[in-house]
Amino acid sequence: MSNKKSSRFFGMGRRSSHKGQMEIMGLAIIVILLTLGVLWAIMSMGDEETSIEEEFETTSLASSFLNTFLGMDTPCANSNVWALLRDCAQQRRITCGSDIDPWGDLRPPGRSMDSCKFVNETLSYVLNQTLDGRAARYMLEAKGSNMELIGASRECGKLDDQVASTQHIPAGRTPLLIQFSICY
Amino acid sequence: MFETIAVLMVFFFIVAFGLGFYFVIAKAGAQKALLRQQQIEAVENAQRLTTLPELDCTQNGVQTERCVDRLKVMELDSMLDDDETRAYYFPTLGYTRLVIREVYPTGDEWEIYDRPRGEGYSWTTTLLPVKVYNPFSDKYSFGAIEVRNYE
Numbered sequence: 001m002s003n004k005k006s007s008r009f010f011g012m013g014r015r016s017s018h019k020g021q022m023e024i025m026g027l028a029i030i031v032i033l034l035t036l037g038v039l040w041a042i043m044s045m046g047d048e049e050t051s052i053e054e055e056f057e058t059t060s061l062a063s064s065f066l067n068t069f070l071g072m073d074t075p076c077a078n079s080n081v082w083a084l085l086r087d088c089a090q091q092r093r094i095t096c097g098s099d100i101d102p103w104g105d106l107r108p109p110g111r112s113m114d115s116c117k118f119v120n121e122t123l124s125y126v127l128n129q130t131l132d133g134r135a136a137r138y139m140l141e142a143k144g145s146n147m148e149l150i151g152a153s154r155e156c157g158k159l160d161d162q163v164a165s166t167q168h169i170p171a172g173r174t175p176l177l178i179q180f181s182i183c184y
Numbered sequence: 185m186f187e188t189i190a191v192l193m194v195f196f197f198i199v200a201f202g203l204g205f206y207f208v209i210a211k212a213g214a215q216k217a218l219l220r221q222q223q224i225e226a227v228e229n230a231q232r233l234t235t236l237p238e239l240d241c242t243q244n245g246v247q248t249e250r251c252v253d254r255l256k257v258m259e260l261d262s263m264l265d266d267d268e269t270r271a272y273y274f275p276t277l278g279y280t281r282l283v284i285r286e287v288y289p290t291g292d293e294w295e296i297y298d299r300p301r302g303e304g305y306s307w308t309t310t311l312l313p314v315k316v317y318n319p320f321s322d323k324y325s326f327g328a329i330e331v332r333n334y335e
Contacts, residue, residue, distance in 0.1 A: 033198070037202065056227045056230070056310070057310050061313065064250050068314060122288065125288060130328050
């Protein structure tokens with residue numbers, strides 16, 4: 001009699017523990033599915049792609065700005081920026097007359113400037129008229145024999161992510177290195 | 185019986201939640217794809233404009249990269265004042281605004297073309313620095329093409 005009771009008791013126990021295991025399994029599957037769904041959502045939301053337009057503009061801006069700037073003609077000694085920078089890195093023979101400066105103001109007589117200063121002024125004017133209005137972050141520097149000849153920077157540090165365009169101008173023993181970077 | 189109904193209810197709740205979630209994500213994906221398409225169009229427009237034969241600088245049949253001819257710009261500007269010519273250029277230029285500026289030394293500006301989609305549309309502007317060639321003086325100046333793409 002007692003054996004019969006205990007076997008029935010143990011049988012019920014086995015059935016209920018089996019059912020409990022199934023329920024736990026179901027719960028575990030639901031939790032796993034929900035976790036996967038939430039993970040997928042977080043991953044797809046956090047995956048911010050760089051806009052194609054922004055990428056195109058950044059890369060083309062860096063190269064075309066530098067090429068256009070170096071190739072443009074100036075009223076100073078009938079030379080382009082390329083020639084002026086070359087002079088700036090070497091003897092600095094070119095003197096830009098006391099005519100109108102890039103900002104449209106008449107420069108006081110006798111206040112002529114050398115090629116380095118003229119290029120620097122022209123550069124800041126061009127940057128002000130183009131990139132500053134678009135809140136672009138950039139850095140331009142021209143270095144010749146470890147000395148910075150001209151430079152301009154706007155909210156852009158050396159550690160920031162950047163797209164850079166580089167040009168070399170032959171100037172004596174050490175070529176002049178000009179680098180223009182757009183930060184993003 | 186009650187247990188089965190409860191399990192089914194939980195199951196359908198999870199399925200409904202999953203479907204709703206999927207549709208939200210799919211909608212966001214479709215919007216992203218549309219934005220991407222618009223961006224590709226904007227880039228295509230900007231690239232097409234810099235190589236338009238109506239604007240480019242050519243010397244002995246060789247095209248100078250990223251350069252516009254000042255005389256051609258002035259001519260196209262006056263040509264596009266005519267409605268018929270503007271309609272002719274619509275398949276090429278689309279819903280855009282094209283402005284060419286000679287930044288240094290003169291500061292001259294030409295609004296070549298402007299065709300907005302209508303009220304309430306947004307736009308993005310792409311700036312491309314270009315050389316502006318003056319064939320009279322044989323000089324290059326610093327210029328910029330601004331392409332506003334109506335989206």
